Amino acid sequence: MDATKWTELLKSFLEQLPSFLTFAACIVFVIARWKRYPRVSLLLLIALIADLLHQIFFTILYNWVPDWLLGSNYDSTNIRNVYTVLGLITNTVTVAVIVLYLLAIFAKRQPSESI
Amino acid sequence: MKRCPTCSRTFEDTLTYCLIDGSVLSAPFDDSSDNARGGPTEILPSNERRENAPPETSPASTITAMYQPAGESRLEPRGTIAAPQKKPYVLVAIIALAALFFLISISVFVILNRASYSYNSFLFLRRAPIFLIVAIGIVVSLVRMRQHPRASLLTMLAMVLLAFVGIFFTLLLQWLTRDMSAAGANRFYDVARVFQDFIFAAETVLFVAAAYSDRRPIGQLRSEGT
Numbered sequence: 315m316d317a318t319k320w321t322e323l324l325k326s327f328l329e330q331l332p333s334f335l336t337f338a339a340c341i342v343f344v345i346a347r348w349k350r351y352p353r354v355s356l357l358l359l360i361a362l363i364a365d366l367l368h369q370i371f372f373t374i375l376y377n378w379v380p381d382w383l384l385g386s387n388y389d390s391t392n393i394r395n396v397y398t399v400l401g402l403i404t405n406t407v408t409v410a411v412i413v414l415y416l417l418a419i420f421a422k423r424q425p426s427e428s429i
Numbered sequence: 430m431k432r433c434p435t436c437s438r439t440f441e442d443t444l445t446y447c448l449i450d451g452s453v454l455s456a457p458f459d460d461s462s463d464n465a466r467g468g469p470t471e472i473l474p475s476n477e478r479r480e481n482a483p484p485e486t487s488p489a490s491t492i493t494a495m496y497q498p499a500g501e502s503r504l505e506p507r508g509t510i511a512a513p514q515k516k517p518y519v520l521v522a523i524i525a526l527a528a529l530f531f532l533i534s535i536s537v538f539v540i541l542n543r544a545s546y547s548y549n550s551f552l553f554l555r556r557a558p559i560f561l562i563v564a565i566g567i568v569v570s571l572v573r574m575r576q577h578p579r580a581s582l583l584t585m586l587a588m589v590l591l592a593f594v595g596i597f598f599t600l601l602l603q604w605l606t607r608d609m610s611a612a613g614a615n616r617f618y619d620v621a622r623v624f625q626d627f628i629f630a631a632e633t634v635l636f637v638a639a640a641y642s643d644r645r646p647i648g649q650l651r652s653e654g655t
Contacts, residue, residue, distance in 0.1 A: 329622045336630035340637045350646035358640050401555025409558045415636040416566060419580055420573055
């Protein structure tokens with residue numbers, strides 16, 4: 315990759331700085347609460363790490379895909395289809411992460427726990 | 430010892446209310462003294478009660494202390510009416526659903542006023558899994574609302590934010606930039622991406638807060654034998 319691509323990738327990561335900082339703060343918070351709520355904290359930690367990795371991986375992928383498409387002989391329909399499939403994969407992984415969050419929120423709760 | 434003014438039964442000092450009828454028990458007294466056998470009850474200042482309280486003994490006529498959290502009676506004391514419990518969660522949930530409905534209405538309006546149906550339909554197709562999980566999340570939150578109101582409310586708010594991001598980046602962003610130059614639109618998209626990231630951060634915080642709300646620590650659950 316040339317310097318321009320690195321700059322673009324860095325810019326993409328900088329745009330996501332608020333969520334990266336939030337992930338870091340949330341991971342620290344979850345670890346601090348581990349002793350009191352071990353099951354919830356474990357599920358949350360898995361979800362947060364998965365979310366973080368998902369964000370890093372797809373940022374790099376979306377930075378690389380345009381170059382790959384320019385190098386190929388795809389027409390506009392093919393390019394649109396590639397982005398549709400890629401978008402579906404990205405969002406399906408997002409859904410998997412959200413399911414983990416929902417499990418952490420609602421699993422192993424007892425009705426008497428409502429305050 | 431303490432005596433119930435209603436049924437005259439005696440209880441241990443650790444209890445506040447009568448286990449039979451819920452009346453507030455009298456001030457502690459020593460049942461071996463003359464006062465306990467019919468004399469006037471001596472009212473002690475609250476800070477002296479614990480110091481002057483007799484050692485815990487359990488005579489046969491005394492009901493043994495059971496678990497009774499401080500300040501709570503098993504029965505409502507006579508002559509008092511329980512205040513209705515306020516439930517702001519239902520109101521906020523209705524507002525959240527109204528906001529979602531509003532967003533969907535705007536989206537339908539934008540779709541109907543645009544010529545490029547096919548491009549928008551592809552954008553919606555990419556986001557379809559997100560819209561599906563938003564619908565599932567809202568249904569789960571509504572089902573659990575009565576049992577875990579705070580957690581359900583926070584989850585519902587996170588889901589509405591997720592739906593907002595989906596609709597905003599599928600339709601509204603294009604609609605807002607339709608009259609801009611390419612350079613202006615690119616700058617607008619950059620700002621929008623940062624805005625989107627702040628919303629993602631808020632969602633994460635809402636999910637983490639929801640996971641811990643309405644829960645009791647594991648140590649407390651163990652001590653209660655659950």
